[in-house]
Amino acid sequence: MENLYNKVMETIKYINSRTTRCPQIGIILGSGLGDIVKNMTNKEIIDYKDIPNFPKSTVEGHQGCLVIGKLHGVEVLAMKGRFHYFEGYSMKEVTYPVFVMKQLGIDTLIITNACGGINTSFEPGNLMIINDFINLMPGNPLIGLNDERFGPRFPDMTEPFKLQLIEKAKVVADKLHVPYKEGVYAGFMGPYYETAAEIRMIGKFGADAVGMSTVPETIVANYLEMNVLGISCITNMATGIQKVKHSHERVVETANRASQLFCIWLEGIIKEL
Numbered sequence: 001m002e003n004l005y006n007k008v009m010e011t012i013k014y015i016n017s018r019t020t021r022c023p024q025i026g027i028i029l030g031s032g033l034g035d036i037v038k039n040m041t042n043k044e045i046i047d048y049k050d051i052p053n054f055p056k057s058t059v060e061g062h063q064g065c066l067v068i069g070k071l072h073g074v075e076v077l078a079m080k081g082r083f084h085y086f087e088g089y090s091m092k093e094v095t096y097p098v099f100v101m102k103q104l105g106i107d108t109l110i111i112t113n114a115c116g117g118i119n120t121s122f123e124p125g126n127l128m129i130i131n132d133f134i135n136l137m138p139g140n141p142l143i144g145l146n147d148e149r150f151g152p153r154f155p156d157m158t159e160p161f162k163l164q165l166i167e168k169a170k171v172v173a174d175k176l177h178v179p180y181k182e183g184v185y186a187g188f189m190g191p192y193y194e195t196a197a198e199i200r201m202i203g204k205f206g207a208d209a210v211g212m213s214t215v216p217e218t219i220v221a222n223y224l225e226m227n228v229l230g231i232s233c234i235t236n237m238a239t240g241i242q243k244v245k246h247s248h249e250r251v252v253e254t255a256n257r258a259s260q261l262f263c264i265w266l267e268g269i270i271k272e273l
């Protein structure tokens with residue numbers, strides 16, 4: 001994707017022609033976790049297919065649109081449907097919406113996903129605060145010439161998930177009696193669910209959960225100096241830990257079941273931001 005800056009500006013121009021809203025918080029919604037948009041008021045919806053330079057979503061369970069609206073009086077922009085590397089998009093395409101969000105004025109990004117649990121104290125349906133990531137994908141979105149207008153050549157990754165946001169999420173969870181786990185998320189390329197041997201390796205590397213998203217977006221958001229909060233829904237135990245075979249339908253079904261608690265928690269956090 002050449003001239004990324006110009007492309008992002010073109011996208012911004014279009015979005016600004018469609019809405020006068022100025023969302024402060026961005027949310028990337030994972031598989032089966034889209035219910036929060038139902039609770040948003042004063043909604044404005046922009047389909048990805050209408051947005052210049054936006055990739056189009058192909059995964060079942062994902063719909064492609066930006067939803068701008070209010071949650072507890074806070075203006076948010078939710079991405080219903082994200083782009084995955086395994087769909088064939090480049091890493092720059094996968095993270096394109098994050099570049100757009102930053103240029104729209106969004107400084108806080110909440111990234112959510114459905115993932116497999118590696119930590120054996122986890123159970124399907126658990127919600128997990130992501131406190132760090134391991135990039136096991138074959139690349140990252142910052143490869144190539146750097147445009148200093150976006151961020152530095154060598155961005156810091158000391159706090160990929162902002163400690164202050166993690167603390168806030170914990171306080172809100174305790175207040176609302178939302179049980180949660182905490183752990184490291186490993187981003188695997190996909191689209192196949194990992195082998196049992198890969199899971200044993202990833203577990204030894206220090207990962208508590210594994211999924212096929214989130215890491216590229218988190219890298220770019222940090223590069224752009226956005227504050228990131230990551231929340232995973234453990235939809236299944238990873239291969240070899242879980243004895244039954246994986247299915248995307250079950251992943252979405254479990255995420256849907258956890259969705260009510262997830263929404264209560266997320267809305268509580270947003271109210272406090």
Ligand code: HPA
Pocket residue numbers: 114115116117188193194210211212235236237238239246251
């Ligand atoms: N592995 C990778 N991605 C996933 C999983 C998993 O077990 N579950 C949901 N997304």
